[in-house]
Amino acid sequence: MKTSRFHLATLKETPVDAEIVSHQLMLRAGLIRRLASGIYTWMPLGLRTLRKVEKIVREEMDRAGALEVLMPSIQPAELWQETGRWDQFGPELLRLKDRHQRDFCIGPTHEEVIADIFRREIKSYKQLPITFYQIQTKFRDEIRPRFGIMRAREFIMKDAYSFHVGQESLQQTYDVMYQAYSKIFDRLGLAYRSVTADSGAIGGNSSHEFHVLADSGEDAIAFSNQSQYAANVEMAEAVPGDKTRAKPGAAMKTIDTPGKHTIEEVAKTPGIDIDKCLKTLIAEADDGGLVALVLCGHHELNPLKAEKLEGVASPFKLAERDNINAQLRIDIGSIGPVGLEIKIYVDRSAALVSDFVCGANADGQHYINANWGRDCDEPEVVDIRNVEEGDPSPDGKGRLKILRGIEVGHIFQLGDKYSESMQATVLDENGKEAVTKMGCYGIGITRIVAAAIEQNNDASGIYWPDSLAPFQLVICPINYHKSERVKKAAEDLYQDCLKRGIEVLLDDRPLRPGVMFSDMELIGVSHRIVLSERGLSAKQFEYKGRRDQSASNYELTELPSFLDGLFKRTCKSA
RNA sequence: CGGGGUGUAGCGCAGCCUGGUAGCGCAACUGCUUUGGGAGCAGUGGGUCGGGAGUUCGAAUCUCUCCACCCCGACCA
Numbered sequence: 001m002k003t004s005r006f007h008l009a010t011l012k013e014t015p016v017d018a019e020i021v022s023h024q025l026m027l028r029a030g031l032i033r034r035l036a037s038g039i040y041t042w043m044p045l046g047l048r049t050l051r052k053v054e055k056i057v058r059e060e061m062d063r064a065g066a067l068e069v070l071m072p073s074i075q076p077a078e079l080w081q082e083t084g085r086w087d088q089f090g091p092e093l094l095r096l097k098d099r100h101q102r103d104f105c106i107g108p109t110h111e112e113v114i115a116d117i118f119r120r121e122i123k124s125y126k127q128l129p130i131t132f133y134q135i136q137t138k139f140r141d142e143i144r145p146r147f148g149i150m151r152a153r154e155f156i157m158k159d160a161y162s163f164h165v166g167q168e169s170l171q172q173t174y175d176v177m178y179q180a181y182s183k184i185f186d187r188l189g190l191a192y193r194s195v196t197a198d199s200g201a202i203g204g205n206s207s208h209e210f211h212v213l214a215d216s217g218e219d220a221i222a223f224s225n226q227s228q229y230a231a232n233v234e235m236a237e238a239v240p241g242d243k244t245r246a247k248p249g250a251a252m253k254t255i256d257t258p259g260k261h262t263i264e265e266v267a268k269t270p271g272i273d274i275d276k277c278l279k280t281l282i283a284e285a286d287d288g289g290l291v292a293l294v295l296c297g298h299h300e301l302n303p304l305k306a307e308k309l310e311g312v313a314s315p316f317k318l319a320e321r322d323n324i325n326a327q328l329r330i331d332i333g334s335i336g337p338v339g340l341e342i343k344i345y346v347d348r349s350a351a352l353v354s355d356f357v358c359g360a361n362a363d364g365q366h367y368i369n370a371n372w373g374r375d376c377d378e379p380e381v382v383d384i385r386n387v388e389e390g391d392p393s394p395d396g397k398g399r400l401k402i403l404r405g406i407e408v409g410h411i412f413q414l415g416d417k418y419s420e421s422m423q424a425t426v427l428d429e430n431g432k433e434a435v436t437k438m439g440c441y442g443i444g445i446t447r448i449v450a451a452a453i454e455q456n457n458d459a460s461g462i463y464w465p466d467s468l469a470p471f472q473l474v475i476c477p478i479n480y481h482k483s484e485r486v487k488k489a490a491e492d493l494y495q496d497c498l499k500r501g502i503e504v505l506l507d508d509r510p511l512r513p514g515v516m517f518s519d520m521e522l523i524g525v526s527h528r529i530v531l532s533e534r535g536l537s538a539k540q541f542e543y544k545g546r547r548d549q550s551a552s553n554y555e556l557t558e559l560p561s562f563l564d565g566l567f568k569r570t571c572k573s574a
Numbered sequence: 575c576g577g578g579g580u581g582u583a584g585c586g587c588a589g590c591c592u593g594g595u596a597g598c599g600c601a602a603c604u605g606c607u608u609u610g611g612g613a614g615c616a617g618u619g620g621g622u623c624g625g626g627a628g629u630u631c632g633a634a635u636c637u638c639u640c641c642a643c644c645c646c647g648a649c650c651a
Contacts, residue, residue, distance in 0.1 A: 012600065012612065013586050017644050037643065143575080146645085262650060281651060300649060318648055332651035359651075478610060514611030532610070542610090551610095 001471070002494075003507045007044050009033075010519050020216055022453035023148030025462050029523045031449070038145025038153030045523060046449070048470035050156070053448050054135055056187050056467065057158050064180040066131040066160050071113045073137055077103030079112040083421045094141045106139040111414070111440065114161040115422040118436070125165045125428045128436070129173050133160035135445060149450040150406070156446045162439040163419070165428055170413055170437045174206060177441045181210055181409050184443070189465025190452055193405060195221050195230040197412075207412035210443075211405025212451040221405045222387050226398025233402060234304050236387040237394040240349040248371035249355045252338070258364040261333025263297035266357065266366055274298060276368075277357045278350050280335040282324050284313040285343070290327050294337050294346040296353065299385040306384045311343055334359040338367055338376045346372075346379030406451040407444075414438040462524030463546045471505040472567065473497060474525040476517065478532035481510045489531050493559070502567050521546065527566060 009030030018024040026032045031046025042050055058068065077095070080086035086093075086105075094106045107113065114132055122130065135158045145153050160177070164170040178194070185192040190212050197209040209232060211221055223230035260266045267274035277297035283306060285291045291312050295301060307316035321332055328335070328342070336358030337344050350356075355369045372379050389402045418424070419436045428434040449468070456463050466472070475497070477483075477490035490506060497504035505525060507516045513530075520528060530542040530551065541559060544551035554562055 011585065016586070017580090019645080034643095144645095144647095279651060281649090303648075316648090318650085321651085324651080330651095335651055476610095482609080510609095512609055512611080512613065514609095514613085516612095517610085518612050530610080534610080 001505050003505060003509050006505070008519060008523070009043055009045070010522055018148060020147050020150065020454065021457055022150060022216075022450040025453050025457055025522070026148055026450065029462060031523075032149060034148075038142060038151070040149060040152060040154070045470050049449055049452075049464070049468050050446065052468050053188065053445050054156075054158075057184055057443055057445065058135065060180045060184045060187070061133050061158070061160060063183075064131070064176050066133040066162075069114075069117070069132050069134050071107070071110050071117075071134055071136065073107050073139070074104050075107045075110075075113055077105065079116055079422075080105060083112055083418055085112070092140050092142065094139050107136075108138055108140040109442075110134070110136070110159055111161065111418045111438075112422065115418045115424045115438070118161075118163055118419075119422060119424045122163065122424075122426055125426050125434065128426060129162055129164045129169045131160055131162040131173060131177075131439075133158060133441075147450070149446050150454075152446065155444065158443040158445055160441040162441070163424065163436045164439070165426065165434050165436060167437060170415075170439050171206070174411065174413055174439050177411050177439065178208060181208075181411060181441070181443070185210060185212075185409070187467055188448065188452070189467045190448075190455060192408070193221055193223065193230050193403070195223070195232050195235075195405075197232050197235060197410065207410070209407050210409030210411075212408050212448070212455055213403055213405050214451060214454040215404055216454055217404035217406040219405050219407055221403050222391075222400045223403070224393035224395065224398040225401050227393060227395055229393050229395045229397070231394075233386055234302060236400065238302075238348065238383050238385050238387045239392045239394055240352050241390075241392060242349075242352045245352045245372070246354040248369075248374050250369045252367050252370045252375045254360050254365055255368055256364060257334075257366045260364075260366075267297065269366075272357055272368065276353060276355060278336070278353060280337055280340070280359060282319040282328070282332070282335065284317045284319050284323075285311050286313045287311070290319050290324065290342050292335070292337060292340055292342055292344040293384055294344060294350050294358075294379070295385050296347065296350050299347065299349060299388070302384055302386045305382075306345075309345055309382060309384070312345075328361075330359075330361050331363050334361060334363050334365060336361055336367060336370070337379075338370055340376075344377075344380065345382045345384060347385050348381055348383055349385065351379045351381045406447070406454060408448050408451050409441075409443045411439070411441040414440050456524075458547075460518065461522030464524040464526065466526055469524055469526045470503075471523075471525045472503045473527045473529065474505040474507055474520045476507050476513065476520065476528060476530045478513050478530065478534075480508050483533050485536055486531055486533060489536055493529065493531065496560075497563065500563060500567065502563070 011028045014024045015027050018027055030043050032040045032042055034040055077086055093108060096104050137154060138157050139154050142153050145151055162173045192210055192212050194208050194210050197207045220233035221230060222233050222236040257266055257269060263277050263279050267277055274297055278294050279297050281293045281301055283291050283293055293306060303316035306312055307314040324332055339361055354371050357366055357368050358370055360367045387400055391400045393400055415437055416435045419438050424436050425433045452468055453462050475490050475493055477486045480487050480490060494506040526546050528544045535541055539556045540553045541556055542551045542553050
């Protein structure tokens, strides 16, 4: 491709409303353009990379034995009513009516459609297991789309669905998919982690998320520095650093802490150690009452864990201040477990603190030297906090480190949730009707592009992994339009590269070198060859890899073997 | 949804407070010069100032209204 015939839509200035670096660079490099909030056009350059992601995903899905289909993006309401999700889904589901006033939605996912196809097509256990997949545009009407492609409303997803008789078969395919996903992210050339994840309300035994590691990632991942353990922070079991609780010391005492409500404020009181401070959070109970949750002052509550406790309202909700005032007759900021007459759950770590500091259930007063089992009941110990860096790994090996990641893949076992409500059944070997088990496997195709940039960028722009670069090589001729000799050399090299099957870009624009170079670095072309009068006279060409600090000169006679070396894996045989 | 903010040329912005009919940089176009890291000079084109209504002799500017977009939203007990 010659740049004069391509639409290189680079921008010098960063659009002001692009918040994260991948969004900025995608706009500046001309990969995408915004059409409406959370809705983007893929420009020619961006589409080249997007197609590469698709190709790798498609190849690995095919290799894993999945069958590609393409389902409609517009889906009839009846299917969603069958599973009850028409009502459950809320405003995230974009609904519309056709001219006959029939209800439809734009598919945010395709469980219903695939289950419908399945029940029409598959009748016998002999046809199982079977896995269908598609690469399709989805729409989720996010409350707040942001970060460009990263959290867009319209996006492209690869979604696959497997059907089975029996858990064992499901587990087998799940494992195959896990391997396929690992292969995909290996081939994409991204630093990633697979982590055990929350399988959510759907249930099922196994669930893994695949995260591309990047500091700007929205999810925190905890993993062991000594073992393979890795989990979403929300899911990771919090194990206390201490093993046992020290014996109580001095008697409990009330101190005045006027105006001090937060742990930070209380800890400033002379003689108080922040590690001894416990905080008492009040959550709504499922019967309209309140539940107390006690944690160490510096720990963070994990609402997902808390809402699973008996008596705690689900979804989890901290109680409103007015509600607390009304039911407990105490104001927030001075609540503590001593003498508190509601259900109290205590985090594992908090339960191991002796001589602790806590609210005295009277405004402006705290207790010091309070102790479980002495000044109040022995605690009901639960795991309700987020893990922190340095916590022991739950598998007993090593300590946890925390990294940030961008979720780009998620596999889980649906079990019979959809197959049952939609009667996706087959006849088993006894001629009896059997409800199938389903697996579901998603990859965010468009998000991968953004995540790849988020992970691979520098001051000049994007540096793609080889597998994703929109072009492999750019030829930058200096004075292409003035020097016949440079022009001929560039054209010859260009033709040679095309013959070799290299995805090559010839920058034949009448631009100063600096402009060419910075454009090519911005869009992330992996390799650059410069041809100039000066170089040709010395029988040399110049090469610079996108991430190299500086360029190097090589003899022109070595050019063919140089190209062989650079592209030996990707070239078609000449 | 709640809170905050912004809409002026393709992009980034000034002008608004204090009303007088729109400007700067980049980009684009033409010509000349320049040609190894986002060039210089000269010239040109491009705006119903987000939409509508109102106040006024006169509105980008003041008022009302609608729309679009952006940012933040348990972490406090």
